[in-house]
Amino acid sequence: MPRILLVEDNEMNLDMLSRRLKRKGYEVVIAGDGEAGVAMAASERPDLILMDMSLPVLDGWEATRRLKGMPETATVPVIALTSHAMAGDREKAMGAGCDDYDTKPVDFERLLVKIEALLKKQEKP
Amino acid sequence: MKNWLPRLVAKAPFTVHTKLIGAFFTIAALLIIFGIVVIQVLSGINRRSEELSQLRRKVAAFRRLQHDTTAQLYSVTSALLSPEEQTLESSLRQLNEFRYDLDRLQFVTRDEVELFNKIRKEHEQLVQMIIKVVELTRGHEFTKANELRLTKTVPLADILERLTNEMVNRAEADMEAKVDESNRAYMTSRWVVIGFAVGSIGLAILLGYAVSSSLMGPVKLMDNQLRQIASGDFSKRVEVPNRDELGTLADNLNRMNNKLRDLYQQLDAASRHKSDFLANMSHELRTPLNAIIGYSEMLMEEAEDRDRKGSIPDLQKIRASGKHLLELINAILDISKIEAGKVELFPEAFNVKALIEEVSGTVQPLIEKNSNIIAINCDDDLGDMYADITKVRQILFNLLSNACKFTEHGTITLDAVHDYSERTSRLLVSVIDTGIGMTEEQMGKLFQPFSQADIQTARKFGGTGLGLAITRQFCEMMGGDIKVRSERGRGTAFTVRLPMAAPPPRADAISSATSGDSSKSV
Numbered sequence: 001m002p003r004i005l006l007v008e009d010n011e012m013n014l015d016m017l018s019r020r021l022k023r024k025g026y027e028v029v030i031a032g033d034g035e036a037g038v039a040m041a042a043s044e045r046p047d048l049i050l051m052d053m054s055l056p057v058l059d060g061w062e063a064t065r066r067l068k069g070m071p072e073t074a075t076v077p078v079i080a081l082t083s084h085a086m087a088g089d090r091e092k093a094m095g096a097g098c099d100d101y102d103t104k105p106v107d108f109e110r111l112l113v114k115i116e117a118l119l120k121k122q123e124k125p
Numbered sequence: 126m127k128n129w130l131p132r133l134v135a136k137a138p139f140t141v142h143t144k145l146i147g148a149f150f151t152i153a154a155l156l157i158i159f160g161i162v163v164i165q166v167l168s169g170i171n172r173r174s175e176e177l178s179q180l181r182r183k184v185a186a187f188r189r190l191q192h193d194t195t196a197q198l199y200s201v202t203s204a205l206l207s208p209e210e211q212t213l214e215s216s217l218r219q220l221n222e223f224r225y226d227l228d229r230l231q232f233v234t235r236d237e238v239e240l241f242n243k244i245r246k247e248h249e250q251l252v253q254m255i256i257k258v259v260e261l262t263r264g265h266e267f268t269k270a271n272e273l274r275l276t277k278t279v280p281l282a283d284i285l286e287r288l289t290n291e292m293v294n295r296a297e298a299d300m301e302a303k304v305d306e307s308n309r310a311y312m313t314s315r316w317v318v319i320g321f322a323v324g325s326i327g328l329a330i331l332l333g334y335a336v337s338s339s340l341m342g343p344v345k346l347m348d349n350q351l352r353q354i355a356s357g358d359f360s361k362r363v364e365v366p367n368r369d370e371l372g373t374l375a376d377n378l379n380r381m382n383n384k385l386r387d388l389y390q391q392l393d394a395a396s397r398h399k400s401d402f403l404a405n406m407s408h409e410l411r412t413p414l415n416a417i418i419g420y421s422e423m424l425m426e427e428a429e430d431r432d433r434k435g436s437i438p439d440l441q442k443i444r445a446s447g448k449h450l451l452e453l454i455n456a457i458l459d460i461s462k463i464e465a466g467k468v469e470l471f472p473e474a475f476n477v478k479a480l481i482e483e484v485s486g487t488v489q490p491l492i493e494k495n496s497n498i499i500a501i502n503c504d505d506d507l508g509d510m511y512a513d514i515t516k517v518r519q520i521l522f523n524l525l526s527n528a529c530k531f532t533e534h535g536t537i538t539l540d541a542v543h544d545y546s547e548r549t550s551r552l553l554v555s556v557i558d559t560g561i562g563m564t565e566e567q568m569g570k571l572f573q574p575f576s577q578a579d580i581q582t583a584r585k586f587g588g589t590g591l592g593l594a595i596t597r598q599f600c601e602m603m604g605g606d607i608k609v610r611s612e613r614g615r616g617t618a619f620t621v622r623l624p625m626a627a628p629p630p631r632a633d634a635i636s637s638a639t640s641g642d643s644s645k646s647v
Contacts, residue, residue, distance in 0.1 A: 020419070090471075105414055105419065106415070
């Protein structure tokens with residue numbers, strides 16, 4: 001089963017998203033801040049990362065930049081999750097190296113489509 | 126360096142009115158003085174020419190005297206040589222004429238009275254002698270007469286001639302002197318007149334320059350300042366040296382500038398606070414909403430799994446209410462961002478037909494909800510469009526969901542055409558429904574925020590009343606427009622026109638997109 005790293009500091013979101021992902025059959029590992037997320041990505045080797053952008057200690061943009069800078073995690077796809085439904089946030093997230101972008105509150109079905117698409121792309125080449 | 130004069134005029138503590146009147150009076154006074162000088166000079170010339178003609182008359186009179194003296198002697202001599210009564214008579218008559226000459230001379234020789242009296246005396250003697258000679262001749266005492274003529278009359282005539290000569294010479298010398306003086310005076314007068322003319326013109330020009338510069342300089346400065354203010358730059362002050370109405374005007378302008386600057390800063394701060402507040406509030410509202418929607422979905426999934434379907438309709442209501450609230454928050458955030466001018470365009474190339482299919486897929490549940498059917502007619506040559514896809518998507522979604530909302534058991538038609546009729550090719554999208562339609566009055570306030578056609582409509586159909594306002598703002602931002610046709614009870618047709626190629630994004634749009642948002646997220 002694909003392993004997903006969920007980096008999110010809000011307890012409720014973390015609880016809800018991880019439970020729903022698990023129910024869909026994914027293995028979920030969690031981190032509460034950007035720095036922990038980077039460390040976890042290196043140690044747990046997830047297949048995909050769901051990254052909140054506004055995180056304590058190290059924000060999502062910087063965390064993504066670091067992940068994409070490390071050879072062992074550079075190829076892991078990152079989906080940015082942010083409640084900033086602002087024009088430009090998408091560009092900012094993509095600029096940091098994210099592979100896709102979704103706004104919060106999460107439309108779970110839409111998110112699943114994006115996760116599946118990225119995982120499939122990852123398998124193929 | 127030359128500005129000291131306008132500055133001086135500006136600093137003079139008089140009103141502009143007084144300054145202008147003063148300047149005009151000064152120029153008028155200069156004209157009057159110039160006129161007086163010219164009249165003076167002309168009358169001088171006139172006086173001198175009169176003097177000159179007087180001198181001329183004097184010289185002529187003296188000459189005549191001289192001539193008559195000689196003639197007298199000649200006539201007496203000839204009378205003695207042929208002593209006829211007729212000749213003697215004419216000699217005596219000539220004496221009278223000579224006296225007339227002297228009488229005439231009296232008027233022109235006021236200066237040479239002494240010399241004139243001498244001539245008169247000598248002449249009287251000569252007359253006496255000639256009368257004597259004539260009498261002797263009449264008495265045929267020719268020898269005595271001739272002797273008297275030789276011893277008395279000839280010397281007397283010589284003296285007289287000398288004296289008249291002296292007078293003529295003196296008068297001629299006077300005349301020459303007068304002509305010289307007149308020439309000199311003419312030259313002097315000419316320079317005086319030229320000098321005065323040049324001086325007055327120069328002074329008038331200088332005065333005009335000083336007054337107009339002292340007025341126009343500040344006006345130009347203030348005009349510049351007003352331009353600055355109009356362009357939103359309140360950093361400068363206008364400094365004018367004037368102590369008149371213009372000085373007051375400049376002071377008031379500066380006061381206005383400061384007041385506007387303060388107001389602008391307050392407004393700017395208030396607007397920033399409002400935007401920050403809205404952004405923060407939307408995040409704060411979204412956090413619990415996120416949980417409400419997420420957990421209700423989770424509970425629905427669990428209910429499905431555990432076959433407890435009784436609670437599903439209630440959970441669906443919770444989820445739908447949460448979604449509606451989210452929609453409202455997003456719309457409010459959108460409209461406030463548009464109003465604050467914070468919405469930027471991020472154009473990219475995308476396939477129009479694919480986007481239309483995607484959006485019609487998204488609205489499929491809404492279409493089915495009111496038992497409507499949808500018909501999509503896309504031109505084959507729609508091709509790619511270069512625009513902000515998020516906003517085009519939202520426009521299409523708003524129009525379609527709007528049509529679904531107000532139509533039951535009807536048809537919603539979407540026509541998409543590539544319009545080449547204008548210089549820039551455009552995408553024409555029409556969304557036509559067979560719904561409730563609108564009256565003219567309702568259409569009037571259609572695109573204004575929070576104005577659904579009426580309160581009852583809003584209650585019955587729900588929605589934020591912001592969708593069309595946002596749609597129109599987006600259309601206009603992208604250089605397009607939106608039009609509506611409707612008939613009560615028959616249906617409504619919205620037509621959106623958007624340029625196929627948006628202008629490239631501005632540099633500041635990109636920089637603000639990467640500068641980030643410091644607000645705390647969930």
